[in-house]
Amino acid sequence: MVTSTASSAISSPSVSLARTSSSLNDGRIPELLNDKPPLRVKERANVTVFIETTEPPVTARARRLSLDNLEIVKKKLNELLRLGICRLSKSNYASPMHMTPKTNGDWRPCGDYRRFxxxxxxxxxxxxxxxxxxxxxxxxxxxxxxxxxxxxxxxxxxxxxxxxxxxxxxxxxxxxxxxxxxxxxxxxxxxxxxxxxxxISFEKNFQPCKEWFHEKYNFPGIVGAVDGTNLMLLRPIENEHIYFNRKGKHSINAMILSIKAICPQYGGAAHDSFVWKASNERNVTERRYNNGDTSSWLLGDSGYPLEPWLMTPYRLRENETDVGKCIFNDIHSKARSIVERSIGVYKGR
Known part of the structure; x- marks a missing residue:
């Protein structure tokens, strides 16, 4: 049970009456107070609010520490108390202490917040x-x-x-x-x-992204990957055909651009290439290309159009054995998978 004490709403008119009384008694309007009793100011009332809870607080079983670690924890906590970094708590619940070894042989006391x-x-x-x-x-x-x-x-x-x-x-x-x-x-x-x-901003500095893709996949000049995903909806009342996707369900076709940008403006009936062409992110990349940035590219699957600022994989014919194209498609697929993994994490939550 959690309780809190607060003041009720009758305190507001009381304050206003008190101010009126003080202003009238200061002699500015004495004729209004002739033969009149003084104004009475109500006292503030205290209200106690009770909130019923149905679950116990999140707790964890305490861990036993060895005598050596216990002395280390006591010294560390006393030092933190002396410096004013932490304070003693009055709560009946606490997180168990966990000891983590340092590289220099010392120990670091930590709280276990995995439940959090x-x-x-x-x-x-x-x-x-x-x-x-x-x-x-x-x-x-x-x-x-x-x-x-x-x-x-x-x-x-x-x-x-x-x-x-x-x-x-x-x-x-x-x-x-x-x-x-x-x-x-x-x-x-x-x-x-x-x-x-x-x-979530696409127009920031692209250099960290280029360095990460080059170090991770040996793919220079890549600033991100783009892909679309369907966010399911209930059947809309108006313009149902706009949200009816190829899987026979109603959704929004959201364009995800490597966590840098999200465009959920179009229904599930829209193709990925249409969403890309109508997005602000394409205008940004095109403007940067026209201003001289010709060494920055995005990665997209075969559903996107090939553009000077957007790389797509080669469309290989059956039984085609061009080694260079196969290597490019393999690296392209691995580097582009970052946006697919991000979408999987978002939907998994």
Whole structure:
């Protein structure tokens, strides 16, 4: 059970009455106070909110440490306490201590946060980074949900791919279905406005990508790979034919460009080449090529058109044994598989 103490809404008119009373008693409008009793200011009322939870907190069994490691842990923690890096906790739950050996023979005490990573798909440092970056606004009401719980509930839905009532009934984010729906939508909007602009950008420096592809696959000048994937939808009410794909289902044909860009603007009936030609990313690569950048290429499968800035594999005839073309197609397939693996990871979550 989680409790919180807050002030009720009757404090607002009380403050306004207090200000009015002080302004009237200062002598500026004395005739209004003649033969009138002084205004009474109501006291602030305290309200206790009880949130019923159905699941126990996430815990892990403590691990036994050897006497030598126990002394090392005590010295390390006392040093961190002395420096003010950490503080003593009053919680009844804690993460078990894990000892990791260093290269110099020393030991590093670490917390075991595997349950946290399984639940939210992020380590705690990245979780706090996201929380600070998206800058969720604190609510004005006494019963508002803290930003850290809003982010935790949103990440739990994204990581698990389940229903919202499962997240709302958990101990970490106990809230109603309608409240969770609003929180999920607003948190996603904040993440899209801040994090997507920082990390998903195609017009940044291409040099790190070129170096990575050259070192990994010995393929110079490659800045990324492009591919399309179908994101399934319920049957739409309007313009159903636009979303009807070749597999007989309704979807959105989303173009993924090596985690650098995503274009989910067209329905499943659109071909990959059509989505590519209508995308802003193609305009960017074409503009860079016209401005003199003739040594940067993207990789695409045979469904994409061959362009000066887009490499596709050779279309080999049956029983063709051109060694050079076969080697090129093999390296091309291995380098382009990065976008296919990324799509698999996204859909697997």
């Amino acid at each position: 990573q399984t639940k939210y798909r992020l380590i705690k440092e990245v979780f706090m980074y996201v929380l600070c970056e998206i800058n969720l606004r604190e609510g004005l009401r006494s019963t508002n949900i803290p930003p850290i719980l809003r982010l935790a509930a949103t990440l739990e839905i994204l990581a698990g791919g389940g229903y919202q009532w499962q997240t709302g009934g958990a101990h970490t984010a106990a809230m109603g279905h309608s409240t969770l729906s609003k929180i999920f939508r607003s948190t996603l909007s904040s993440m899209e406005e801040t994090l997507c602009n920082q990390w």
